[in-house]
Amino acid sequence: MKMIYQQLLAFFLVIAVTILLLGISFGRMSKSFVYNDEWRSLEKYSDSLVQQSLTVNTKSSQQVTFSLSTLKTAQALLENQSVHFTVFNQKNRVIYPNNGLSPKVTKNDWRHLTKDQIVRKVNNRNFKLSNGKTRPAMIEILKPYYYNKKLVAVVSAGVFVSDVNSNVDRINRDLLKGLGVSLIISMIISFFIASRLNRRISRLRAAATQVSNGNYDIRVKSGGNDEIGELITDFNHMTESLEKANQEIQRQEERRQEFLADAAHEMRTPLTTISGILEGIKYDVIPQEQRGKSIDLMSNETQRLIRLVNENLDYEKIRSNSIRLEKRHFNATKVLSSIVEQLGSKASESKDRFEIQAPDDLPIYADYDRFVQIVFNITNNAIQFTDSGTITLIGERGYNETIIRIKDTGIGMTKEQQKNIFERYYKADASRRARKYGESGLGLAIVHQLVQQHGGKISVTSKPHKGTTFTVIIPDQTDAEKKAAENNKRKSSERTDV
Ligand SMILES: Nc1ncnc2c1ncn2[C@@H]1O[C@H](COP(=O)(O)OP(=O)(O)OP(=O)(O)O)[C@@H](O)[C@H]1O
Ligand SMILES: [Mg+2]
Numbered sequence: 001m002k003m004i005y006q007q008l009l010a011f012f013l014v015i016a017v018t019i020l021l022l023g024i025s026f027g028r029m030s031k032s033f034v035y036n037d038e039w040r041s042l043e044k045y046s047d048s049l050v051q052q053s054l055t056v057n058t059k060s061s062q063q064v065t066f067s068l069s070t071l072k073t074a075q076a077l078l079e080n081q082s083v084h085f086t087v088f089n090q091k092n093r094v095i096y097p098n099n100g101l102s103p104k105v106t107k108n109d110w111r112h113l114t115k116d117q118i119v120r121k122v123n124n125r126n127f128k129l130s131n132g133k134t135r136p137a138m139i140e141i142l143k144p145y146y147y148n149k150k151l152v153a154v155v156s157a158g159v160f161v162s163d164v165n166s167n168v169d170r171i172n173r174d175l176l177k178g179l180g181v182s183l184i185i186s187m188i189i190s191f192f193i194a195s196r197l198n199r200r201i202s203r204l205r206a207a208a209t210q211v212s213n214g215n216y217d218i219r220v221k222s223g224g225n226d227e228i229g230e231l232i233t234d235f236n237h238m239t240e241s242l243e244k245a246n247q248e249i250q251r252q253e254e255r256r257q258e259f260l261a262d263a264a265h266e267m268r269t270p271l272t273t274i275s276g277i278l279e280g281i282k283y284d285v286i287p288q289e290q291r292g293k294s295i296d297l298m299s300n301e302t303q304r305l306i307r308l309v310n311e312n313l314d315y316e317k318i319r320s321n322s323i324r325l326e327k328r329h330f331n332a333t334k335v336l337s338s339i340v341e342q343l344g345s346k347a348s349e350s351k352d353r354f355e356i357q358a359p360d361d362l363p364i365y366a367d368y369d370r371f372v373q374i375v376f377n378i379t380n381n382a383i384q385f386t387d388s389g390t391i392t393l394i395g396e397r398g399y400n401e402t403i404i405r406i407k408d409t410g411i412g413m414t415k416e417q418q419k420n421i422f423e424r425y426y427k428a429d430a431s432r433r434a435r436k437y438g439e440s441g442l443g444l445a446i447v448h449q450l451v452q453q454h455g456g457k458i459s460v461t462s463k464p465h466k467g468t469t470f471t472v473i474i475p476d477q478t479d480a481e482k483k484a485a486e487n488n489k490r491k492s493s494e495r496t497d498v
Contacts, residue, residue, distance in 0.1 A: 358395030386410030
């Protein structure tokens with residue numbers, strides 16, 4: 001059964017039972033109220049009857065007499081109001097009326113009367129009168145009257161129950177109508193309450209379906225401070241957390257893909273070098289005196305490849321985005337020369353000439369492999385975009401920093417193109433894509449990130465058809481780094497002492 005019908009049924013049952021109980025107790029109350037009222041008025045009638053018709057006779061031994069004519073008039077008047085009365089003397093004999101229609105006073109009632117107690121009663125059953133007729137049920141009172149502490153008369157006054165009950169029935173009918181109307185109104189109200197509750201639950205259900213379909217940015221309007229409202233608030237918290245978790249998963253996936261792309265990009269270079277040297281050996285085109293050098297280069301590149309694989313493909317590092325730099329002091333000029341050597345054959349293919357302008361010893365504090373990556377990528381670009389030109393690698397010391405410039409006389413770039421070159425996958429224009437080497441548009445993005453990791457700066461100046469200069473500034477070791485390095489040294493020496 002649908003929830004709304006269950007709720008309506010429950011509401012209906014509660015309301016119906018309440019109304020039934022209320023109806024019964026109100027019915028009883030109205031009956032007793034009407035009866036009490038009736039008894040009171042009967043007493044008043046009887047009092048005024050006695051007042052008007054009774055005379056006290058001080059001389060006679062009988063003491064009291066009733067005026068029959070007054071009683072007759074009173075009877076006519078009261079019968080108009082459906083009130084019937086009988087007057088008894090102190091010996092329980094009927095004084096008036098003498099038509100045989102009078103009720104009998106029972107012994108029990110008479111006992112009460114002699115104690116000056118008023119008897120109120122309802123003769124619910126029809127009963128036989130002294131003349132053999134049947135008298136309908138009545139509501140009546142028996143009231144004693146005393147004179148000089150002596151019982152002188154008893155008046156019985158009554159109305160037919162059917163007359164009184166018609167009043168009670170009318171009240172009950174009105175009551176029933178009222179209860180019926182309130183039942184309808186409360187059913188309408190409960191229908192609205194139930195359907196509001198249902199609407200909110202349906203909204204929640206629709207949202208849950210959306211969530212199960214992977215849409216986490218959904219929020220449900222609470223619309224109340226009740227339990228459903230609390231459930232909606234909890235649901236919204238849940239979708240919020242799910243959305244955050246999902247975003248984190250997506251971010252990590254993007255990061256993972258970036259790292260894989262970067263790693264592939266960087267592995268291509270040493271692999272190309274190694275493959276080139278192996279080809280040279282295979283076809284015996286490397287002169288005897290160059291062979292040792294070539295094998296050293298191959299071995300260096302293999303080591304670099306191993307380090308690259310170890311570091312870049314560590315999933316935990318990718319996940320937490322924490323690639324640690326292994327910084328140390330070394331001679332930057334040596335790196336420049338080795339790159340020139342490595343890219344020599346590629347440069348000569350483009351008929352480019354290399355030049356190095358740097359002191360023999362140019363100290364730098366950096367991660368060796370990352371520094372090679374930086375210079376290699378920029379120089380590689382210079383060869384790519386320069387035909388029959390000169391590529392100059394300049395190294396110099398700045399204030400607490402080492403400055404490397406890679407200058408070419410190639411095709412250059414417009415200001416507009418220079419703006420975006422550090423973006424991932426950016427290539428200055430489509431025509432360059434056809435060139436032999438520039439392929440993925442990742443190189444400078446990687447360089448930019450590596451320079452930033454070193455706390456350094458990279459900038460570019462370029463003019464179309466004139467050439468391009470990239471400037472990389474790597475800061476020297478900071479005091480904090482010095483301290484940390486000393487601490488590390490001390491700790492490792494302590495360990496060896498032990
Ligand atoms: N020295 C340069 N002279 C002219 N244009 C350059 C130079 N260096 C880079 N560019 C421009 O910047 C773009 C981005 O360079 P980047 O090294 O990031 O990518 P790529 O060389 O195209 O591809 P790869 O990922 O293989 O390095 C290049 O496509 C090129 O248009
Ligand atoms: Mg490149």
